[in-house]
Amino acid sequence: MENKTNQHTNPADFEVRSLDTMCVNESELKHPWYYNLKYSLVGVIFGIVFIKAEIISWFRIQEMFRLQSFHMYGVIGTAVVVGAISVFLIKKFKVKTIHGEEITFTDKKFNKGQIIGGLTFGLGWALTGACPGPLFAQVGSGAIVILVVILSATAGTWVYGKFRDQLPH
Amino acid sequence: METITQPWPWYTAGIIIGLIVPALLILGNKHFGISANLRHACAVCLPSNIPFFKYDWRKETWNFFFVGGILVGGIISTLYLGSGDAVIVHPDLAQELASYGITDFSGMVPAQLFSFESLFTVRGLVMMVGGGFLVGFGARYAGGCTSGHAIMGLSDLQWPSLVATICFMIGGFIMANFILPFILHL
Numbered sequence: 038m039e040n041k042t043n044q045h046t047n048p049a050d051f052e053v054r055s056l057d058t059m060c061v062n063e064s065e066l067k068h069p070w071y072y073n074l075k076y077s078l079v080g081v082i083f084g085i086v087f088i089k090a091e092i093i094s095w096f097r098i099q100e101m102f103r104l105q106s107f108h109m110y111g112v113i114g115t116a117v118v119v120g121a122i123s124v125f126l127i128k129k130f131k132v133k134t135i136h137g138e139e140i141t142f143t144d145k146k147f148n149k150g151q152i153i154g155g156l157t158f159g160l161g162w163a164l165t166g167a168c169p170g171p172l173f174a175q176v177g178s179g180a181i182v183i184l185v186v187i188l189s190a191t192a193g194t195w196v197y198g199k200f201r202d203q204l205p206h
Numbered sequence: 207m208e209t210i211t212q213p214w215p216w217y218t219a220g221i222i223i224g225l226i227v228p229a230l231l232i233l234g235n236k237h238f239g240i241s242a243n244l245r246h247a248c249a250v251c252l253p254s255n256i257p258f259f260k261y262d263w264r265k266e267t268w269n270f271f272f273v274g275g276i277l278v279g280g281i282i283s284t285l286y287l288g289s290g291d292a293v294i295v296h297p298d299l300a301q302e303l304a305s306y307g308i309t310d311f312s313g314m315v316p317a318q319l320f321s322f323e324s325l326f327t328v329r330g331l332v333m334m335v336g337g338g339f340l341v342g343f344g345a346r347y348a349g350g351c352t353s354g355h356a357i358m359g360l361s362d363l364q365w366p367s368l369v370a371t372i373c374f375m376i377g378g379f380i381m382a383n384f385i386l387p388f389i390l391h392l
Contacts, residue, residue, distance in 0.1 A: 076236065076268045077275035079229050082222065084279020088314070089210075089287060090219030093280075095315045096295045102375075102382030105296040108216050113356060115220020116227075120238075120361030123228035132232065140231050142362055145349070151370040154347025155355075159377015161340025163386060164333050166315060168352040169345060170240040172338075173273050177280020178314045182322050186338035187244075193342025194244040198258035204347065 068136075087174040095166025102163050148206045161190075211289040227361050236268055239354035240276075241345035243269050306390040329392040348373070 087093045092112060100106035126132070127140055134140060162168055165186050167175055172190070175183040197204070230236040246263045253259040292312045295303075300311070308318050324330030345351040348370045350359065356374065359367020 070267070073268050073271040075233050076230070076272040077278070079226060079233070080272040080275020080277075081279040081282065082275075083226055083272075084276040084281075085283040085287065086214070086219050086222045086279075087276065088280055088283035090214040090216065091293055091314070092219060093314050094293050095320070096293050096299065096311065098378075099382055099386075100296050100299055102378045103296075103299065105299055111216030112220045112223065113352075115217050116223040116357050117360045119221050119224025120227035120357055121363065123224065124231075124361045124363075127228060127231060134232055134235050136234065138235055140235050145359060145364040145366040147366040147369065148349075150347045150349055151355075151366050152373050154344045154349070155370040155373025156344070156377040156380075157340050158344030158348055158351065159374040159379075160381045160385070161337045161342075161344055161377075162352075162374060163378040163381035164337030164389070165341055167341075168240075169244065169341065170273070170276060170351075170353055172341075173240075173276040174280035174283075175314055177277040178284045180313065180315050180320055182320055182325060182334070183315070185325060186334050186341075189335045189338030190241075190342030190345075191244045191247050193339040193344070194241070194346045195248045195252060195256075195259075196339075197343045197346040198245070198248060198256050199254075201256075201258050 083170070084174045084177055087171055088178055093167055093171035093174045093178065098163065098166040150204075150206050153205065161193075210287055213289070213293075223357065224361075227358060230272075234268065236272075237354070238358040239269070239350055240273060241342070241351035241354065242266065243273050244342050245346060246270065302387075303390075308390070327392075329389060332389055332392065344377075 090108075090112060091097050092109070097106065097109055101109035124142070128142070132140060158168075165172070167183075167186075169190065172183055172187050176187070227238050230238050245259070246266045246269060249259040249261060249263040293314070295311050303309070303316070308316050310317050318324065319330060319333055321330070325334060341351075348355065350367070350370065352371075352374065355367040355370040360371060
């Protein structure tokens with residue numbers, strides 16, 4: 038248990054956690070599990086958009102990488118603009134969460150992983166025609182075999198964790 | 207109803223996805239990111255004493271609920287909101303795919319590539335198991351995927367996320383244009 042307390046107070050560890058997109062801004066509030074269902078609702082909306090705008094279509098991703106369609110560029114571009122305006126407004130007006138907690142941001146630190154890992158991810162993205170979010174929506178759309186892809190992606194994550202210290206960062 | 211069942215335009219999708227960023231922040235100071243789930247899954251199932259997987263994953267359960275929602279959204283959308291029409295594919299792509307024997311454009315993923323039968327072919331194995339592995343390994347190595355870097359990171363004007371996003375695109379271009387044709391020939 039002692040070890041665990043250290044994990045959250047050690048500043049170096051905080052950095053590692055923020056680099057790994059870990060939840061560094063954890064809530065001090067303790068809520069019952071069903072409070073998490075609000076995130077499921079956001080997920081449902083996300084999943085519907087994924088299918089309805091054909092973002093999870095393997096064909097759309099192939100068109101994107103062959104510059105045959107503007108669709109995916111339009112989706113990601115608009116999302117970034119809307120997201121950036123939202124983040125700007127949240128910071129400017131110090132918007133709080135619905136539970137009255139502060140909303141926090143952590144700067145990302147550059148390391149070689151963003152290049153090497155980024156390229157690796159890109160290679161996989163064009164093969165599967167899906168990044169991690171769409172994989173789950175693809176399963177929902179009835180392509181049960183995609184569970185194999187998710188399992189393999191989890192294995193990839195595990196192998197990265199296993200050999201993390203030997204990889205250039 | 208017609209508007210809903212037809213494929214949605216890019217700007218509708220872009221606006222809704224963009225709004226997921228503030229929605230998660232305001233609901234509980236959560237940062238949009240999906241590939242972290244795969245890490246949490248490792249931490250839950252097979253931490254194997256690897257430091258990278260030794261943390262309190264219970265604090266991250268919201269993310270499991272989030273992807274669970276994505277799965278359910280996929281089911282709802284496919285069952286009730288679809289037009290039942292095949293995806294319209296660019297004629298150049300359709301022609302190229304036809305030369306590899308891929309002619310079925312009815313699903314979100316080409317059934318001739320992504321199926322349990324295909325899993326036992328070299329081509330299917332490389333695409334599903336190999337592709338999945340690269341996605342999972344690369345996303346964690348890069349510290350995030352399309353959602354964490356390209357959407358959340360860029361929204362927060364993080365330049366390392368821009369580097370990652372550019373590398374995602376370069377990797378994708380290389381695979382789709384130079385390597386995938388050989389794999390599809392297998």
